[in-house]
Amino acid sequence: MPKTIIVSNRLPVKLKKEDGKYIYIPSEGGLATGLGSIYKEGGNIWMGWPGVAIEEEKDKQDAIENLKKSNMSPVFLTEKEIEEYYEGFSNETLWPNFHYFNQYAEYEERYWQAYKRVNQKFADQLSELTEEGDKIWIHDYQLLLLPALIREKYPKISIGFFLHIPFPSYETFRLLPWRRELLMGMLGSDFLGFHTYDDMRHFLSSVNRLAGIGNSHGQISLGSRKVLVDALPMGIDYDKYATVAADPETLEKEVRYRTLIGETKIMLSIDRLDYSKGIPQRLRAFELFLQRYPEYKEKVSLLMVVVPSRDQVGKYKELKEEIDLLVGRINGNFSRMIWTPIHYFYRSFPLHALSAFYRMAKVALVTPMRDGMNLVAKEFIASKLNKKGVLVLSEMAGASKELSEAILINPNNIEQMVRAFKQALEMPEKEQIKNLEVMQNSLKRYNIHHWVKLFMERLDYIKSQQLALQTKILDEASQLLLEEAYRNAESRIIFLDYDGTLTPFHGDPQQASPDDELKNIILKLSENPKNQVVIISGRDKETLERWFGQYSLDLIAEHGVWLRLHGKKWKTLAMLKDNWKKDINDVLEDYVGRTPGSFIEQKDYSLVWHYRKVETGLGELRTRELTSHLKYLASDQNLHVLEGDMVVEIKSSEVNKGRATQKWLKDANAEFYMAAGDDWTDEDTFKAMPENAFTIKVGNTPSAAKYSVTDYSDVRKLLISLCTNKKEAIT
Ligand code: GDG
Numbered sequence: 098m099p100k101t102i103i104v105s106n107r108l109p110v111k112l113k114k115e116d117g118k119y120i121y122i123p124s125e126g127g128l129a130t131g132l133g134s135i136y137k138e139g140g141n142i143w144m145g146w147p148g149v150a151i152e153e154e155k156d157k158q159d160a161i162e163n164l165k166k167s168n169m170s171p172v173f174l175t176e177k178e179i180e181e182y183y184e185g186f187s188n189e190t191l192w193p194n195f196h197y198f199n200q201y202a203e204y205e206e207r208y209w210q211a212y213k214r215v216n217q218k219f220a221d222q223l224s225e226l227t228e229e230g231d232k233i234w235i236h237d238y239q240l241l242l243l244p245a246l247i248r249e250k251y252p253k254i255s256i257g258f259f260l261h262i263p264f265p266s267y268e269t270f271r272l273l274p275w276r277r278e279l280l281m282g283m284l285g286s287d288f289l290g291f292h293t294y295d296d297m298r299h300f301l302s303s304v305n306r307l308a309g310i311g312n313s314h315g316q317i318s319l320g321s322r323k324v325l326v327d328a329l330p331m332g333i334d335y336d337k338y339a340t341v342a343a344d345p346e347t348l349e350k351e352v353r354y355r356t357l358i359g360e361t362k363i364m365l366s367i368d369r370l371d372y373s374k375g376i377p378q379r380l381r382a383f384e385l386f387l388q389r390y391p392e393y394k395e396k397v398s399l400l401m402v403v404v405p406s407r408d409q410v411g412k413y414k415e416l417k418e419e420i421d422l423l424v425g426r427i428n429g430n431f432s433r434m435i436w437t438p439i440h441y442f443y444r445s446f447p448l449h450a451l452s453a454f455y456r457m458a459k460v461a462l463v464t465p466m467r468d469g470m471n472l473v474a475k476e477f478i479a480s481k482l483n484k485k486g487v488l489v490l491s492e493m494a495g496a497s498k499e500l501s502e503a504i505l506i507n508p509n510n511i512e513q514m515v516r517a518f519k520q521a522l523e524m525p526e527k528e529q530i531k532n533l534e535v536m537q538n539s540l541k542r543y544n545i546h547h548w549v550k551l552f553m554e555r556l557d558y559i560k561s562q563q564l565a566l567q568t569k570i571l572d573e574a575s576q577l578l579l580e581e582a583y584r585n586a587e588s589r590i591i592f593l594d595y596d597g598t599l600t601p602f603h604g605d606p607q608q609a610s611p612d613d614e615l616k617n618i619i620l621k622l623s624e625n626p627k628n629q630v631v632i633i634s635g636r637d638k639e640t641l642e643r644w645f646g647q648y649s650l651d652l653i654a655e656h657g658v659w660l661r662l663h664g665k666k667w668k669t670l671a672m673l674k675d676n677w678k679k680d681i682n683d684v685l686e687d688y689v690g691r692t693p694g695s696f697i698e699q700k701d702y703s704l705v706w707h708y709r710k711v712e713t714g715l716g717e718l719r720t721r722e723l724t725s726h727l728k729y730l731a732s733d734q735n736l737h738v739l740e741g742d743m744v745v746e747i748k749s750s751e752v753n754k755g756r757a758t759q760k761w762l763k764d765a766n767a768e769f770y771m772a773a774g775d776d777w778t779d780e781d782t783f784k785a786m787p788e789n790a791f792t793i794k795v796g797n798t799p800s801a802a803k804y805s806v807t808d809y810s811d812v813r814k815l816l817i818s819l820c821t822n823k824k825e826a827i828t
Contacts, residue, residue: 099230101553103136103143104223106183106239108169111148112160119149119156121163128236128261130334131545135234135553136168142226144170144219150179172222174215181211187239188407194273195238195262196373196467201412202272209275213242216282220246227251232556235286237261242278245285257556258286259329262469263495264296267303277307284308284319287563288556290329292470292495294715297328314722316559325559328715329551330499330693331470332544338479341452350453358457361398361436362522365458367451367473368465370406370443372416375466375491375508380423380439382464382514387431387438389515395436397522399462400454404445417443455480460487460521463494464508470495474503475540484530484537487521489514498712499539499693502532543693551690568794571804576815579771579791583819586769589627592758592782593812595634595641597775598795601809611644618813621820623650631761633657633754633774633782638667656778657757677736678704681747684726692719709743720745755781762787773812774802 109129111122123129136143147164151157151173160171174183185208193201220243227233227247232255235243244256270276280303283289291297301312310317317324341347364383368374383399403420407413424441431438446454455461461477471494478488478500490496490503497505504517569575583589593599599618600609611619623630630650634641638654638661645652652661661667685697685706694710706723708716723745727738736753739746758772762785770790772782783792783801794802795812806812 098140099228099232100140100142101135101232101234102141102223102226103132103234103236104219104240104243105143105145105236106187108143108145108147108164108171109133109136110164110167110169112151113149119151119160128331128545130337131331131549132234134546134549140168142168142170144223144226145172146174146183147171150174150176170222170226172219174218178211178215178218181208182215183239184407184410186212189410190273191238191241192262192373194269195265197263197265197269198372198467199269199272201372204274216240216242216246219243220250223247224250227254229253231255232553233257234259234552234556242282243285245282248285255556255560256286257288257290257552258283259290259331259552260296260469261292261331263293263467264291264300264303266299267306270299270303271307276303280304280307284317284324287322287324287559288552289324289326290552290555291326292328292330293498294328294712294718295498296469296495297326298714301326314718314725316562323559323563325555325562327555327691328712329548329555329691330495330543331472332540332546332548333472333475333479334546335479335541335544338452338455338476339482341448342456342480342482344449344452346449347452347456350450351456354453355457358398358400358440359435361396362459363398363400363454363457364460364462364518364521365400365402365454365477366462366464367402367404367454369404370408370413370417370420372412373465373467375464376401376403376416377419377423378466378508378511379462379464379514380420380427382511382518383439384423384427384430385511386515386518387427390519393522394431394438395433398437399439400458401439401441402446402451402454403441403443405443451476452480456482458486460489460518462489462518463496464489464491464506464514465494466491466508468494468496472496474500478533478536478540481533481537484533485526486533487524487529488536489517489521498715499543500536501694501710502535539693547690555691562799568800568802568805571793571806571811571815575804576818579815580818582791583769583771586767587627588629588767589769589771590629590631590762590765590767591622591770592631592633592772592774592786594774594776594779594782595632595636598773598779598809598812614813618816618820619645619648619650622816623648625820629765629767633757633779635778642667651761653754653757653761657754660757660761681727681736684723685747688719688723692716695719704747706745706747707743708745716743753781754778755785758782758785772802775809 109124111124112119113122135141147160151160157173164171185205189203190208193199219240233247234257236259238260244258247256273279291300297315304310304317315326317326366379368376387394408417424439428437428439455477463471463474465471474488474490474494474496488500488503490500490505491508492505493508504521506514506517596609599615622628631653632641632645632650633653635656636654638659641652641654649663651663659667659669681704682697685704688706689695689697692708692711692715695706695708698705698707708719720740724738724740727747736747770787772786772790773793773795774782775795780801786792791804792802794800794805795808797805
């Protein structure tokens, strides 16, 4: 049975040696929770490094056996690999470059070589686990080369990739000596997800500039393979944070901390030690705030948690020293007997303690210089059960694109930060509640489970698009097959579009009328008593009647509004006037699901998709996608898709060729079915045909048809060969 394999640098568990034995510490991180619903199921697997260099063969075997019980497969890395691939290339080359700290980036050839070797190691191990039909989801910047390495071995497999950190602009990315190899590595994926529209845009621009490959609505054509790129902001396990915030253990901790700290208002910050987090800038802003507004002395304290990280590495060591100095200076200058301006912890805390901090904080300061998303911002909001609190959020964090009710700041603008601190502390409760409510509702909906589901749906979607692209050219062998099926059938149904399918002309009715060759084909085809021929066209009924009224065939005009059966009177294909709404609503729901801030308005005779609260740029992109998506369901006379001011409106209920085909076919029972058409309106006809039908697309754009031919003359040749079939030729 096909399975899903998650691959990330780290497993959701960490091995640690204690008293000569390895113990397993599970990760509480959001990703581990979200992906739990996948990797713990059936034969699915999570593959990654267990967080420690294991040397002994026996220990490795034990780890493999133990982890297998929890559907995990460890990739063992040596000390040297960890130093060069992980700490080196991943954290000292890619991390600074992707976070716009180029001055910190190391361009070391030996790091690059190690990065390539370890990605190959992951690929080798992954190949052993993989079988055709599996889905693979690769995570983050440590494994950028892996998608292409797997693609080489398994050309047809589904590969998704998600980048958790920002993707930099082309001008920054191009500084990497190995930029092209990195991009081509990523492009081994079928679907690439980023936190924000800007990240996605930057990636597409690099693909364009460095590999010369363009895109259409986020789809890149790599030869015959299509790659989808999209913005998919990661959510949190909302219920978990809301539940822990109400847990008695958290409340007990809150009371204890409050007693120790006193009644000052708390401003909270929680970060890993990293230069991308803007910790010194925040401290300087807090210092200036106390100088500028001395009335806040004794009234406000900063509770600052910095989680230790890489502090033996040069840049991190310097950062730690800078923070220590700043905290010392501020506390030294401002402290009073009964008041400490900054409570600074260089350590991590258990979840309940963290939750107590979130509850206590009046204001959360999330002010990174650059951050892929930042989950702390979201966790703070989910923990605010009383809906009182204010988030000050850097516009450089991915989260700012969704949390527009926060006070947004530029972390380089110290004056603005100082003003934001004051505004946050003085915000009326009513406004706090209003803002938090909006953000909580959004985070509840776009939670981690939604994110995982959506990722998998997008991966499946592009895979199905790729399959649809595999429409076969109607070669000699397939034509023989078709002719044989035709010959052997006692009853046949043949749907033919007109413009572009039977004639080269579109538009001008003077030019498009059937020529003698076509008239002859139609005559022979329709005279055969075994055949039921249906001309299905966008043309009006008068034109079709003028051209084909004399033949023994059926006519469907105006994309399915009118039907004329064998010379009888025209009748409309009556529909319930609201019938179309469900289909369109499903499409719109899908877009709402992928576009935080958007929503649907239901009107009696129309549906409206609003995107005025969506991240700038993303709304416009989705509109383009949506309108092209809706083309399949709209037709000139029936559904109208209108783009307005930050809205897309779909008006009126009518029918399309697919519905008309379905209605026409309802009680049909033939031995041979065929349909030919050239544009998007005919796709609905193809989809409505029975499984065993011969569906033929004229032209080479993606289609749901089984076969394709180059132009109308091929259709004519095919029809001539059918009607001049020796056994059946009507002369
Ligand atoms: C990447 C991207 C993106 C922190 N201190 C403690 C603790 N934490 C938890 C928080 C939060 C997580 O760590 C930090 O999440 P971030 O999103 O801020 O950053 P990363 O996980 O480093 O990294 C980032 C993310 O991937 C997801 O795509 O948002 O931009 O850099 O969950 O709660 N947890 C506990 N004690 C602590 O002291 N228990």
